[in-house]
Amino acid sequence: MISANLQEIPYVIDKQNQRNMGSTIAELIFIPSPDIGHFVSAVEMAKLLVNRDQRLSITILVIRHPGASAGPVVTPIDRISFVQLPQESPSVMEPKSPFAIFTKFIPSHCKHVTNVVADMINQPRSVPIAGFVIDMFCACMIDVANEFNIPTYLFFTSGAAALGFKFHVQTLSDDMNKDVFELSTSDTEISVPTYVNPLPTKHFWNLVRSREGVEFVLSSARKFRGIKAIMVNTVFELETYAMEALSADKTIPRVYPVGPVLNLNGKPFEDDILRWLDNQPPSSVVFLCFGSMGSFVESQVKEIARGLEQSGYRFLWSLRRPPPDKKPPVPGEYEDPSVVLPEGFLERTREIGKVIGWAPQVAALAHDAVGGFVSHCGWNSVLESLWFGVPLAAWPMYAEQQMNAFEMVVDLGLAVEIKLDYKNNIFNRKDTTNATSNVTAKEIENGIRRVMEDKEVRTKVKETSAKSRSAVAEGGSSYASVSSLIEDFIKNVN
Template identity: 55%
Template sequence: MEKMKAEAELVFIPFPGTGHLVSTVEMAKKIISRDDRISVTVLVMKFPFDSTHKQSPIHEDHQRLRFVDLPKYKPSEEQTSGIFMADFMNSNKLHVRDVVSQMTAEPIRLAGFVIDMFCTSMMDVADEFGLPTYVFFTSSAAFLGLVLHHHRLDVSDIKNNHLDAELSVAAFANPFPVKLLPTVFLDKEGGGSAMVLNIARGLKQTRGIMVNTFAELESHALDSLTNIPPVYPVGPVLNLKTDPHHHPFEEIMRWLDDQPPSSVVFLCFGSMGSFGGDQVTEIARALEKSGYRFLWSLRRPPPKGKIEIPGDYEDPDQILPEGFTERTAEIGKVIGWAPQVAVLGHAAVGGFVSHCGWNSTLESLWSGVPVAAWPMYAEQQMNAFEMVRELGLAVEIKIDYKRDFKAAENDGVLVTAEEIESGIRQLMDGGDEIREKVKEMSGKSRAAVIEGGSSYNSLGRFIEDVVKNST
């Protein structure tokens, strides 16, 4: 489709993980829908182990939005996470430079790069073309504050002696437990800690940072972000569309239609969320003992030692306790893939057992569904801390649970059926205080993005800076 003429073009470079990629594309759509002076080209990088970009509904036709798929990255050898990321970005720099060189021959004026936090090394390419760099930060303002705080951490001291200590971090009103730090923050030998420091340096050198949050949710964290480039809270930025033609969709929604209002607890753990057999047994025991209606998205772990997106079981009974399906047939449904946004928006759903990925957190608030927090990796423990301890918008199952991507099991560490059942009971029957707070925040999240709302106005300020910079 031929693109309409626009005054300025932004080059978006998202990180290829699902949670980053989808929300970044939604951000691009928001910008071009808001202002016809801007067009966007999204450069899609590809992991060697992942075809996420093909699974996500991102390649939609739009007159001022186009996608360029970059060649798939091929790692040379087994690498630690920090080295892999550096090599992945350096490899893609060449492709980005080639695409942008071709774009400079077009009549439209390039106004800058909009990059993911993990792509700050792409600022070198932007500098080569004399372009400013903005960041779209797909996580919370609190996590942005934690990343910027990282240079103050003595990683060796924390790792060896003080895992039970607490930190004073400006982005949090309460002391932050060291044991909830993302694993990469403490990865000195593998290069993870150095990677975070480099990200923080890059963030401070950008022209501005859009954050997928809204002022009414994270006022304290946003107020703490001083002495850095302008911060634009523009969220919640969500992909609220679900493909109704995806095979299980109709079956799942019909089942929910038959359940009473607010009676179902929904369990779903994100695009990378899966558990080994022992943990699945504990979850099943908790659900059966609790007696609540449930919809459980159960995913099959990748082979041990491999980083792959979990798949669906051909027959979930192969991993579930014997007789579980028959005993819970009247109250529960076990599925694979879940249309999460549609499920959270259904009147039958009364609670959400979640890994606390930031997109899932924002989706639950948008739908007014309270969460029982069970984080697993990345910044999810921090998100859970913020939701449970800082904001009082969620209950806890176990917020210090951590899982290794590369392990099919979590080194024998289990969240017990008793812990899970307790969290579910708090979620579904623990009184109205949290439920009412979540409902109120739902209204604020929707008000933030409409005309006159806090995020609507913040996005307007960002757009004006882009257009001004392109003239």
């Protein structure tokens, strides 16, 4: 029974009493995917909502990543509770495929969500549930919400252009009878309503580079057309073209631009790294960081090192060790990074550079010494870079990052290119069909020089930083979107 599962997390029951005594009149159920980036974004969105309106409370249902022994560590937050769903057996992931987590693992939790929601509704003096807020990879949860006649909202953790791409894939298949898989493996370009310029197929989201992935995208896009509304982590002034295209398509639910939704209270630097940054001139350091799953083979590491050295710029480089075969695609740390670097590199660059392991990205981008950012172009990283006004050199690796990079470099002129069509197949390391050769030291050097020296890009990024900050302030576009969204939630229970 579900009550036995809830007993493992007693503060959920405690929170029910708190809701009865407070001013809460509407409850939201958040269901993020188990990816840590999506989970953190969902928590930040939940915090934004409850901080803006005392009438809301939120329960976040936590799906543990396959094989994880425990869920994410969370700090108690007023009017937000966390329910860790029962862990599914790893056998649910069979047969193994890069998409099994979306097609097998997450759907296997629908029964647990049904039980939790039923238990919440049956609690004495329960607060009405105003809506499910689901992740882009949790479309299966729409069926659960429909069982309870509860409206569903999508929290899309990437940008408005990428959201439009997902819907356009469905249009291509269902309305235009196109084979999206064949299209994704061709060498051409197509017009997508949310992109200013035609999008080269080599930049397509990796989800549509297999027939299984295409089917997943199509099925979720069809479901998303029937939900109540979509929250997208973007700024209207940043993606005006994409937002207007989405609004013009009346088959797409209303889209609320609510971003940037960021966790700006991350971990600080270790003292020695902070001291090193404090001793560098303003905007003189290029920061290299490739996300929670970003790592390179030794030959590529050496090319990066040569490119850095040849550029002559000061640098802070987050260098991670690739995971072993048959292990989750999460990089580790080098005990001695010199084993993969060119001989003598650390000694020759001792005065101008620092090679570190994992880096607190927000702390780096916020530091006055950092003047450029070589990034994989994950959407959170793009928004953080723009928030702090740090120009970005695009080196996408997987997921929708190639599309993000294309939008930033080609459509918006807010980044420079290192290599827009680079592929790092971290989710299926035995499959090398989408792998590309190493990015050369010269390409890296040129990208670093451009990101540090292009005054036009730097000026546009600074202007976008100001717009991002204004958007979330009272009277701003994202502030107004959140206000409208909250009123929509409240109407659902009145």
